[in-house]
Amino acid sequence: MLSLFAACVSVAFLLLSSPCLPARTTPAAVDLKPANNVVNRFDRLVDGSKGISVHGISELKRYFHHFGYLSRENTTTRSTRFTDLFDNSFEHALTKYQANLGLRVTGKLDRETISAITSPRCGVPDVVLPNPNARLHVKRNYAFFSDRPRWNRAVPKTLTYAFSPENTIKSLTGIEIRTAVKNAFGHWASVVPVTFLETSDYGFADIKIGFYAGDHGDGEPFDGVLGVLAHAFSPESGRFHLDAAETWAVDFEAQTSDVAVDLESVATHEIGHLLGLAHTSVQEAIMYPSLKPREKKVELKLDDIKGIQALYGSNPNFSYKAFEESDMSSNGASDFKNSPTLLSTFLLPFILWFSL
Structure with missing residues (x-):
């Protein structure tokens, strides 16, 4: 057990400078499927940053638009189509996406972000943080829909x-x-x-x-x-x-x-x-x-x-106490009790279902 803990800590420090983190996918309007040929198709976009114009960025703009990160009005003027220009609005959408998904906020199309975009996901749009750094100043991560709708029924x-x-x-x-x-x-x-x-x-x-x-x-x-x-x-x-x-x-x-x-x-x-x-x-x-x-x-x-x-x-x-005891027991990681996301964050690259 101690050797496993030591190995995990070593992996964590090695990955601190470049964590490879999860995952998202694709709306109906965007043909982004999680397969090696798709990842290869977007290889030319890896490490792309503001100012470049490369075929494929328009697809990513449609993806961000579908999931709530980019408005069409901020992307085009009179045209109804998205362009392949990595412009200011796309950079802003990208940083919001990275922050919202727990990725490193680089403002670039790094491999971790491409991996996230091309992974299977729920089709419900995300609740987008207005400020990419906002998640650093709040303790909770769960979110509600607008106006916090719930089922109004008698209790129970x-x-x-x-x-x-x-x-x-x-x-x-x-x-x-x-x-x-x-x-x-x-x-x-x-x-x-x-x-x-x-x-x-x-x-x-x-x-x-x-x-x-x-x-x-x-x-x-x-x-x-x-x-x-x-x-x-x-x-x-x-x-x-x-x-x-x-x-x-x-x-x-x-x-x-x-x-x-x-x-x-x-x-x-x-x-x-x-x-x-x-x-x-x-x-x-x-x-x-x-x-x-x-x-x-x-x-x-x-x-x-x-x-x-x-x-x-x-x-x-x-009972929260019973839940925490059960959760720690099932994870086999009681040493991480005060930081439950640490282990999954640094070991996730080794369990991703496809390799970049």
């Missing part, structure tokens, strides 16, 4: 959910899908006084779940394999959509595809949106916007719990 709250009978997939059985989503709801129910009940009455359910392909009529078309994985709407919309083109999995031993995506992990994240949480910059939290293929990420972190309890209060059976 009960929300029903149902699956679309038409919009489904054949690669998983109904029982597999229902079990994964039930487990996802259970993670949130364990920390807030909200009960989730499945109903067969899709029309009257509070939360409506379905698998959709491409343009499915909500203004947020899906983009095929990887890219945007799913999206959900803030309270009290109740719409929860998953991309039918993904290789959804509930068991990675049974599903061996390199692009398999864990259904419970994505469902847990999207339910956070359904309840009123926006994206966080805490990389190990459920509400961080990206998820690597073949990654299972279902355990709520302190950031998730504090955020959701700020909206709904605490489940009377929830």
Whole structure:
């Protein structure tokens, strides 16, 4: 154990000057998929900075526009198209993106940032910090949607959910899908006084779940394999959509595809949106916007719990002490108790699913 701790500390110091940090992906309008050929396609942009004009920057501008970092008015004048010029507004959008995602704020298209942009993610736009340095002056990272919407129900709250009978997939059985989503709801129910009940009455359910392909009529078309994985709407919309083109999995031993995506992990994240949480910059939290293929990420972190309890209060059976003990035990890293993000931050480069 001591040798492992020493090794981790050594790795941390080696990476301090150039941390390789996570991950994001792609809106429907931007063809950025997490594969080596895509990364190679953007190699010419690596270390690009203000003043250059290189083919590909217009795609990144569309990406930043889609996820809330760049307005079209600030990018073009009379033209309706984005240009390939690395201008002031693009630099500002880039620094906001880097700060919001917990990356080094360099204002350049370094490899870590390109890696982040080309990684699979949730399709919900980010809540963007107005000042790239703002995150350095606040302790909390969880975020809410504008006006802090939440479900207004009598306490204890009960929300029903149902699956679309038409919009489904054949690669998983109904029982597999229902079990994964039930487990996802259970993670949130364990920390807030909200009960989730499945109903067969899709029309009257509070939360409506379905698998959709491409343009499915909500203004947020899906983009095929990887890219945007799913999206959900803030309270009290109740719409929860998953991309039918993904290789959804509930068991990675049974599903061996390199692009398999864990259904419970994505469902847990999207339910956070359904309840009123926006994206966080805490990389190990459920509400961080990206998820690597073949990654299972279902355990709520302190950031998730504090955020959701700020909206709904605490489940009377929830104990922070028990949670912290369980979390430290599962991570095997009690020496990092006062800095829970340190280990994941410096070891993350070694578990990224693709190499630059």
